[in-house]
Amino acid sequence: MTAVAGTVLVLNSGSSSLKYQLLHPDTGEVVHGGIVERIGETDVPDHKAALRLVFDEFAARGLDLTDGAGTPAGIAAVGHRVVHGGRSFHAPTVIDDHVLSEIRRLSSLAPLHNPANAQGIEVARELLPQVRQVAVFDTAFFFDLPGAAATYAIDRELAQEHALRRYGFHGTSHQYVSEQVAAFLGRPNAEVNQIVLHLGNGASASAVRGGRAVDTSMGLTPLEGLVMGTRTGDIDPGLVLHLGRSLGMSIDEIDELLNRKSGLKGLAGENDFRALGALIEAGDEDAKLAYDVYIHRLRRYVGAYLVDLGRVDAIAFTAGVGENAAQVRADALAGLEGFGIVVDPERNAVRSGEPRRISPDDAPVAVLVVPTNEELAIARDAARF
Structure with missing residues (x-):
């Protein structure tokens, strides 16, 4: 099978979809990518089945992601898009049990996104246990917004106790594009x-x-x-x-x-x-x-x-x-x-x-x-x- 050494598998788990892309981070070359849709509505009952389907898709193209026992075939890491990092996460973070628990806890701030993100992480950890999993947060780029921009004019103690502030989203895109703008200029x-x-x-x-x-x-x-x-x-x-x-x-x-x-x-x-x-x-x-x-x-x-x-x-x-x-x-x-x-x-x-x-x-x-x-x-x- 085709070697995939040094690649990163990027997963974006939605409530009923799983977007995936295998690419070389240095060059940006995309080996293969796609999306599994309507999870839970079709013959793909859950995200675990969806990720297995992704592995089968790669295998059909001669791309070996695992030897079947969870051993990576050259993949450097799995990168997960996570929508809400709250006050806990403001940089890419290696995922362990505590981090996954925190991502689930933050679901109250992103009920449409974080539960699905956490499910995708759980499945990937199970199927690729020896590959390092990294969470990249949509809110990270905006973590250190100036106080005047981040603060809601509500009761201060209530806001502090429940982490009620402006977090911002699409941060990965905004950071990437802003860097590309400077390079272009x-x-x-x-x-x-x-x-x-x-x-x-x-x-x-x-x-x-x-x-x-x-x-x-x-x-x-x-x-x-x-x-x-x-x-x-x-x-x-x-x-x-x-x-x-x-x-x-x-x-x-x-x-x-x-x-x-x-x-x-x-x-x-x-x-x-x-x-x-x-x-x-x-x-x-x-x-x-x-x-x-x-x-x-x-x-x-x-x-x-x-x-x-x-x-x-x-x-x-x-x-x-x-x-x-x-x-x-x-x-x-x-x-x-x-x-x-x-x-x-x-x-x-x-x-x-x-x-x-x-x-x-x-x-x-x-x-x-x-x-x-x-x-x-x-x-x-x-x-x-």
């Missing part, structure tokens, strides 16, 4: 001020000063901030009280509404930008309003971070929507020429899998499209151990 990361816009079905923005995150749009949970595919983003907290008191909705019903039935989906019935664009072209007013709300919220965060940073050297778009939706990029930054922000229409229309500039060369602020690569970032963090 040929400048030390410590000298670059930038705004990173991670726009996918989940969406977040960050202000990064000299390589350090100083603000971000998501908070205690991934619900705060930008309008997303199915999530509300920022709303008046009084709306939640109103839904419970006046409409009689339960906590679970409100959770379902805000996380899965809101955002673009709630406003227009579609959270795929291609489908949303088709509706707008057909004259659907709800779709047009949904798009306008999305752009309005995005521009508010760009404006806030321009003030927050004072000097901005670059604005980077990344993730599925950010990398592929040229109209979103153009509309998000339209009319900001007075701030040195200009999008060149011809450059913006070009599609590429490489980092690229979509602003004129002489524009004071470099506007870039930078493909994210969270798997590579996780692999490199895991390989350090």
